Amino acid sequence: MKETSWNDIKEAIYMLVQLVPIGKVVSYSAIAKVLGISPRTVARALVQNPMPIIVPCHRVIMKNRNLGGYTPRNPQFKRKLLEIEGVAFENSKVSRTSIYDKELWHKLDLSL
DNA sequence: ATTTGCTCAGCTC
C-alpha cells in the first residue's frame, strides 16, 4: 500500500468535512483518528487548503468545543456563520449536540 | 476551571 501521501490526506479530509451536514461540526481529532493521523496534521492540511471553497474550515472545531484557530482575524464572523448554519452555541463554545464526530465514526464503521 | 506537558507532522534554516 502506498504511504500516506500528504496530498491524499488532504483529499480525505476535504471529503470528510464536506460529508458533515449543515448545523453540525467535527473536531480535528475525529478526522485525525479516522485517517489514522495526528490532529495536527489535519489542522496543517486545512491551513494548506488548496480549495477553501470545498473545505468549510469553519465546520471543523476543537475537541474542547472551542472554535480553534481558523482565522484570528474575525473570530466573531466564524461563530456567526456556524450559528446561521444551525450550530448551537454555548457561551462562545460549540454545543455538544452539534458535534457530528461520533456519527462520523459510526458512518465509517469504525465504532469507537 | 485552569495550567502544564506531550506528541506528530510539516516547514524552514
Place this chain on the structure above:
DNA sequence: GAGCTGAGCAAAT
C-alpha cells in the same frame, strides 16, 4: 540533515 513551530489533545492540579 537538524531544528522549530503549530488552526491540538490529554492529563494533572
